[in-house]
Each structure stands twice: as C-alpha cells, then as structure tokens.
Amino acid sequence: MSGAGTRMELLTFRLEAALYAIDIMAVREVRGYAPPTPLPQAPPSLKGVINLRGRVLPVIDLGVTLGPARPDAGDRRVIIVVQLGESLAGLLVDRVLDILHLPAEALQEPPELAPEGAAPLIRGLILEEEQVIRLLDLERCLEPARRGAA
C-alpha cells in the first residue's frame, strides 16, 4: 500500500449478504444483466460471453469465485465491466452500492487465516459504518476463469 496521505477510491458492491470493493480505476462501466452465451467446458466461474458494443466480453460470476456455490440469483444482478491490462471482463454481482473515498490507512491487512476459501482473493478489509467491506484482488479473482486454470 502507498504511504500516508494517499487516498483510495473504491466501488462497493453486494454479493449475498457480504460487501466487497474493487479499485474504481479498473472499472469501465456497470451494465444491466444480459444472459451470457455459455462457453462449452468452461470453468464454473466463467458464465459465458456477452456483447459489449461489438466486443465479446467474458462474464465471471464472482459468487462462484468467492463463495460456496449457490442458486443462480437470476436476472436482477448487474455486470461490472473491468479492465485488467489488455483484457476486459464482466463481473457478475448482486448489486452495486456506492463509491467510497478513503485514506489509504483505512485499509487493514486481512488476517492470516482461512487457508481455504476466499481469503487469498482479498487484499484488505475496510470497516465502514459498522460493516466489513472486503477489498478484492481483481487479478486473482479472474484467475480461476483463465486458460489452463480450469
């Protein structure tokens, strides 16, 4: 993390009951749900591809990546379009909440526990209005959907 005085700008969203955040600099846009075209033999988190103004965009279900499998939450979810290096990807989440401006010090190291589950995907924790917000490491979140990781 960078030194004191720097601020972070985060986009927060909800998945089930949990709150998450990602660095807003990676976010390109937020779109309504469109049923993705499934890709055969794709890893479970890779839901398929959608058409983003002529571009073929892979959609990743963060619910599958982060938590135990759960029933499909249906069409009321939204897709956050993020850019990582050259590639664009859509993240399927339940609801986008807010944009937070915080000093860098507000980020706390995640506890060194939980050898399994979602822990390595989380870069840090933020306590905001009595709620825990998990800041995600985007690169790692996309990893399970990447080639060869299936």
Place this chain on the structure above:
Amino acid sequence: MAAPDPMAEMRAAFFVECDEPLEGLQAGLDRLATGEAGAAGVHGLFRAVHSIKGGAGAFGLSGLVAFAHQFEGLLAALRGGQIALSPGLLALLFRAADHLADLVSLSRRGEALPEERTAALLAEMAPLAAAETEPAGPDFAPLPMALDLPPGAAPRRWQITFRPRAALFAHGHEPAALLRALAELGTLEARCCLEDLPPLAELAPEEPHLSWEITLEGPATEAEVAAPFDFVEDLCTLVIRPLAAELPEAQSQAPPPPAPAEVPTLVRVDLDRVERLMNLVGELVINQAMLGQSLARLPLSPHGDTMKGLEEFQRLTRDIQDSVMMIRAQPIRPLFQRMARTLREACAALGKEARLETRGEMTEVDRTVIDRLAEPLTHMVRNALDHGIEPPEDRRAAGKPAQGRITLSAAHRAGRVVIEVSDDGAGIDRAAVLARARAAGLVPPGATPGPAEIERLLFLPGFSTAEALSDLSGRGVGMDVVASAIGSLGGRLSLSSTPGQGTIIRLSLPLTLAVMEGMVVEVAGETLVLPLTQVSESLALAPSDLAELVPGRALVRRQGSLLPLADLGALLGYRAPLAAGGGGVALLTGGEDQPRRALLVDRILDQRQVVIKGLDESFARAPGVAAATILGDGSIALILDPGDLPPAPGPGPAPARPPAEVCPA
C-alpha cells in the same frame, strides 16, 4: 494537449519508408542471383541503399550511414565493372542486405547496433569497394555513375528549375541545404524567383511561393545533378535541362516537368485506421441484419420500396465490406522474402546448402494473417532444412544435387489460402518417429499407427526427432507450436512425406480473420455458426439413413459410404448424446485433409455472412470453439471449427484436448 514531437514523427516516417527500399533490395538481389537483372538492376540496388543512407544521415544515425556507405561503394564497384559478380560476392551482398535490414530495425527500436558484426562485414566489403570509392566522406560524396547518356556527350552547363511544394518543408527539408549540395558540383548561379509572391494580406503562410532558377557549370553528369534532390523529387517540381555551352541564359519559363517514372499512386495509412474502418463495417453488417430482421416481422410487400431499399442496402454493405477487405489484403511476397533470409542464415548455421523457390508470391492475404504467419513459417522453413534436407555429401550419394531445394507456394483455393512448404530432402523417417514416440510414451504399447498417424505424431507437444538437438529448431518445441499457431488463425495443417523424396507441409488458412460465410444452426437451445466452406452437405435425417456401429455410436449412410455421426450438442457438453432415432439435421464435414464425419444439429437457422470476433485468448476455451460472432439480435453465437472438435464426447468435463487424433478412439 501536448504537441507531438515533429522530429520523432519524421523519424518514424523514415523508418516506415525504409521498408520499401529494403524490400526492393531483396527482390533486386533475387533477380541478380537468377541472372535476370543487368546493369539497371544493380543501379536499382544502389538507389535503394542510397536512399536509406540519405535518410539515416538526416537523423544522425551514423552507424547506419557508415555501413550503407560501404555497401553503396560495393554496389558502385559492381556497377562500374571494377568487380565481377561471383557466387561469393552474391552471398556477401545478401548478407550485407540482411545486415542493413537488421541495422534499420535496431535503429528503429533505438537499440545498440552489433558493432562486431558490422565491423566484420565492413572489413569484408572494404577491399572490394575500396578500388572504387574514396574513404567514407561526406554524405553526398559524388560517386562515378554509369551514365544514362552516351559518354562524351555530357554537357557542362545545366539549367535547373526548382520549385518546392509545401510537403518539402513539412518533411523537414531545407532548400538552402540542397543548393549548397549542388554548389559542390561546380559553379552555381541561383536566382530566387519572387514573381509568385502574393501581397502580404493574401499570403498563406503554410504555402511556399518561392522557386529557384539555377545554372550550374561543371563536370557533373545529369545523375549527379539530380542526386541531391533524391529525397525531395516527389516534394517539388524539378526540371533539369542541359544548356549548350555557349547558350546564354535560357528563358526561365520551364516547360511542364517531364512525368516522373510511373509510380502507382499510394497512400500510407496507419493500420489502426484500417482496423477501425473494418470494425465499423462489421458493426454495419450486424446493424443491417438487425434491420432486416425487424422489417421481416412487418407486413410489408416484398416488392415494395422498403424491401427494395433493404436489398440495395445489403448490396452496398457487401460492396463496402469487400472494398475494405481489399485494402487489408497484401501480397504474401514480403513474408516469403523474409523466409529466404531465414533459410540463408539457417544454411550458414547448419553447414547445409539449400535454395528457396517461391511460387504464387503475389497471392493476396489479409494483413493480420500475414503478420501472424511469420513465426510459424520461419519455424517450418528451419525445420525443413534441419530435419529434411540432408548434408551435401549424403545428397550426392543419393544422386541428388548437393544443393537442396525448399519451395514455398501460396494459392487461393476454395475461399482459403493454401500455403505449402516442401523440400526435396530425405522425407520423414517413420520408423524413427514411431520409436521416439513410443519412448516418449506418446503411443500406447500395443498400438500400430498407420503412416498418416505416425506423421501426425510430429505435431504432438514436445516431440523432436533431431538426433542431436541443434540450436536451430530442436529446442524441444517443435511442430506442435506451429500447429497451435496455425490453429489460432483458424487454419489447419497437414503433412505428407515420401521417403527419399521429401516432405510437404500444407497450411490451409482463412482468407481473412474478419468475416466469413457461415451456417447458423441450433443445438440444444444454443445458436452456433459453422464455416460454410467446411460443410459439404446437409441432410435431414430419417431413421433409414442411420446405422448403429455399437450402441451409442451411430453411422450415417451416404451414397454407399458410412460416416460416423456425432451429436454436436454432446461434443460441446451441452447435453447427453441423443439416441440416434432420426430427426435433426446432419452436416457433413471434413474431406481433403480432415477425416470426414457427420455432425448432428437440431436445425439449420440461416446461412449468411458473419463478422468474426476473437475470443479473449487469456480465458479458457473449449476445443472446436474458434471465435464468436454477433447475431442480428445482438446476442453472441460461437463459431466452431469442425476440424478441431474432439472426435467423441468426453466423459463428463472433458480433459485437456488431445492435440491430434493419434490413438484409435
């Protein structure tokens, strides 16, 4: 907004413009090698090197200038007849040309030049060129030229009319410098013509209004007088006329300038712009399809204005698309030329002798395909030499010429480009291949694969038959890399070999990576697209067409032959294999280099042109899925490559794809 650095832009333009002389140099040397080119050909080479030297000088690329200068001297000596063309000299010229290309590309990237190699080549050239040139002098050192005019008739006075155009200044040229260069040739008298200078109020500051009338007296030939203008001849109006010695100043009104040598009118366009145009046309095609679909739902007369208008719209869209495709299409020749170099270097490294023959080098292929073909083709040419062509002594013993032959050919066939790399070497030693594959565990112990299957083993990852790994093509990576590169281009690869006579590797590639004719089908509720060129026939299945091989494996009876039938839905994992009870449509695929088989789909929806959209390479992709396209309703359909589909549905989630169908399924 930060203004772009004009110097950097000009520098970039210089490097772009180097491509042409470099390509010309290669082509000229090839002609020289075959004996097609005479003195004029050597002059062409000289000009090519000279123009690179001049540009390099302007940007202070002294290493490049020094090398080009010596190279130029060598060519001048050859042209002047001081040295004779020999195989040794030809090889030196080729190496010098290759090195010049290297220096240009290193300079382009701003990297350090390989001084040792340069010095070695310079030392090799020096004794030959020294007979001719003075030690490297100023940039435009006058060199004795072969005259276009009969010797002796050269007049001693020249009348030069020079009128720069705006572009001359835009390119950073300076008339004063040109005049100074001229002045070195003799006694110069220059008059600046102010007649065209408009009143200040009307003066457009970007437009040049000055021209010069120059009289030059001296021993210079016409070519020498023209030489300082080499880089501006397209950027100005230049007339050079001889004056009779006694003739006083001629009338200054110059006749219309003689037409320069016919050069096709070309425009340099940033590839990104063409790319963007291509994308827009792709959107247009999708849009037009959407419009067509919504109009089809209206109760409109097919002969009414609206439908006629739509038809016209479709025709225009197709025309635009074809025109844009033509912009992107380029002859494959430069790529083949690079292969000639690859082969020369590989020959030197391996101590073998081989020459490259090319056929169909004017075959036009989409630029993006050409770019991505360079690496696999390089590998194939090296392989052909390394593993195919025998050492000279072995060849002589086998009654073949000591020099091997590798042939590259390109041709359009059935909507695809077919490129062949063939050699007249030893062919593939099938026993050795099989033994090695067995040792590597690539073939099950009991299996006895046929000749074609053995050859396909070569495309397995990590396979290499080179007995001693050479540093050239046997790095443990091999034909599998080529196969996957070709696969990612939507191409296919096949190989045939005759022991003792050589090997042919055939690539079949799509003409373009942008659009294709597709058959749109429905399978298990999903919409999929198959390339029309790969579907030879479709038939509605009746129970009488079917036969069962073993339970669960069906065959289709087709004109006396039986083809295996695979449910596409099951191959892709959309559903469990359907019981073969008839119904559905069978698409016959394969043929030529692919095994023929029938794919079962639920129904055919449409047959139309689709725009190919690449899938993000970094995400998992199933075998058989080549790309995607956007349908008229905005949804995405996957484009399949039938040749890449697994032979049979895998049990559950399929494992990594077997790279070739080696084991009997």
